[in-house]
Amino acid sequence: MFIAAMIGVLITMLMALVRALSGPTVFDRILAVNMFGTKTVLFIAVLGFLSGRPEFLDLALVYVLINFIGTIAILKFVRFGKVETA
């Protein structure tokens, strides 16, 4: 059962990667990478249950937040050419 869910999520990640590699605009790539990150969270959570180690959920929690902050940081870099100023 967990395997089926993991395969579904993996296929989605693969499709997001294809979109991230093919572009065509930089925003397509950012969108695809953001989606890839969301799916990574699901993947980690399901993997934790599959291998009987629910401690993985802590990693998933951290990954949700890092994924969000990373997307915003990349966007800021794309728009302003630097991250540090407002």
Place this chain on the structure above:
Amino acid sequence: MSRALSLSTLLFAIWLIWSGHYTPLLLAFGVLSCALVLLVSHRMRIIDPEGHPTHLVRGSLSYGLWLTWALIQSNIDLAKRVLSPSLPIAPRMIRVKASQKTHLGQVIYANSITLTPGTVSVDIEDGMIEVHALTAEAAQELIDGEMDRRVTRLENED
């Protein structure tokens, strides 16, 4: 004051859930870190109705249920469209009015629009939200304004 109290309770509850270790030393660390966060948020002056909206808790339950139902409907609709071979979409840009008075209300409305598949809020200024809608039905539903009315009602509850 009651806002600070509810924020610290919330913070400590979350700490307890995430920690899973309940020895006196670690509990003391938890209390200490919660107090630190509380101090920082007090100095940043974000413990106010916008930063910690306790007045929305009661109304958000019924709104959340309605939003969940709307989400499920539009998800199924969009999934059907993506799966159908002819790809029946008709993307368009529309402008809808956000009749909420506070910034918080407008943010809730814009986020609800984005959360619903089929509509994404692209820009917001002067109480008007620019929305990219994927289908004519999704655009029409937004123009009819049920979501707008519900968010305004949520905002005005206290």
Place this chain on the structure above:
Amino acid sequence: MDLIVYYASWALLSCGAFLCAVGGLGILRLPDFYSRQHAAGITDTLGSAFVLIGLMLQSGFSLNAAKLVMILIFLILTSPVATHAIAQAARQSGLEPKVVAEEDEA
């Protein structure tokens, strides 16, 4: 009772994985950037919610379920903000959306 929960979580997990795959297909099939965002919306909302709720049913009433609830809340809160930020950045950089002409409408 256990059997019902087991089958419910099985159904939710497979529905969630299926919806994720549909969203992934959408991100490949849809014609331009703005419409691809909607496909990403499917996987971010209902797809991940179904998978996470399915896992919650598996773990029962425990700390793990609470953590899954927190993951779901963070996803629901952050995904529209990220989507909106990307859309606004694309709009302000001058990327024009493909729209249907008015006379094409049925």
